[in-house]
Amino acid sequence: MSAGPVVALHDIVTRFGANLVHDGLTLEIQAGEIVALVGGSGSGKTTLLRHIIGLTRPAGGTVRLFGEGLRDGTVHERIARQRRFGVLFQQGALFSALTVGENIAFPLKELGVATDAELRDLVALKLAMVEMEPEHASLMPAELSGGMVKRAALARALALEPELLLLDEPTAGLDPDRSAAFVRLIRSLHHELGLTVVLVTHDVDTLAALATRIAVLAERRIVSFGTLEETLAQDHPFIQRFFLGEHGRNALARHGGNY
Ligand SMILES: Nc1ncnc2c1ncn2[C@@H]1O[C@H](COP(=O)(O)OP(=O)(O)O)[C@@H](O)[C@H]1O
Ligand SMILES: [Mg+2]
Helix, strand or coil: CCCCCCEEEEEEEEEECCEEEEEEEEEEECCCCEEEEEECCCCCHHHHHHHHCCCCCCCEEEEEECCEECCCCCHHHHHHHHCCEEEECCCCCCCCCCCHHHHHHHHHHHCCCCCHHHHHHHHHHHHHHCCCCHHHHHCCHHHCCHHHHHHHHHHHHCCCCCCEEEEECCCCCCCHHHHHHHHHHHHHHHHHHCCEEEEECCCHHHHHHHCCEEEEEECCEEEEEECHHHHHCCCCHHHHHHHHCHHHHHHHHHCCCCC
16 A cells, blocks of 8 residues: 555535535545544535545546546556445445345445355355344345444445445434444444544544544635544634534533543
8 A cells, every 4th residue: 555645635626506615625634544524514525525536526626545546547447446445425325126235245246256155255244344144134225224224334335345434424313322333333343454434424422432533624625634632622613613512512521531
């Protein structure tokens, strides 16, 4: 792996018609970090994740992933780069017409990397990684609880053994217990697999438990990028509202900080 940042966004400008979403946004994420990306609703967090993986292209600036531009290299090299990240988007986490097992096998099959028997073993292994049983492979997504859907979607994101995992509001809609369990799971996967993680979240509990650094998206750019302590020391109005409202203060108190 190259020594530079895993994700490097420089001077990004994003426009949808008259809506200027990012304007001169710069962010560099190093290997092994868990970066929490926070910002108001509609501030452009999901769009930024889409830029990182090349689903959309900014109007200006540069995106580099694993030290390479998104359009660098041959088709084979670009496909190889796609295998190095896994994504858990907020919507459309699983294909509803496929079983859990078929969902997890999907990225493996698409790349033709395994026989049917190997696929079954790999699916069972990925399910075990997210603390699900092999029997869950035959269930349909509609038969799973919200927390299980997130786990299964995470198993699919991990199918190709990515170095980088992008999670868009992974605990949104989960109750506090399931949300805490999901946080523990991400932490242990990060530890075991040495992943770099970028996590969009509104949940101060999740962020305080996981993030090595917090990137704050406001005013169309990253206004603060640092540890929780460094972030709390900023007197930006969004930061004050986000962390020091009642919910934020309670969450920080639960994590034992003196903030
Ligand atoms: N494909 C699109 N076409 C037009 N506008 C879009 C599109 N995607 C996002 N937007 C707009 O860009 C802004 C940022 O959206 P998004 O990245 O989804 O925000 P967040 O994830 O922070 O809530 C919003 O104003 C949204 O309406
Ligand atoms: Mg979003």
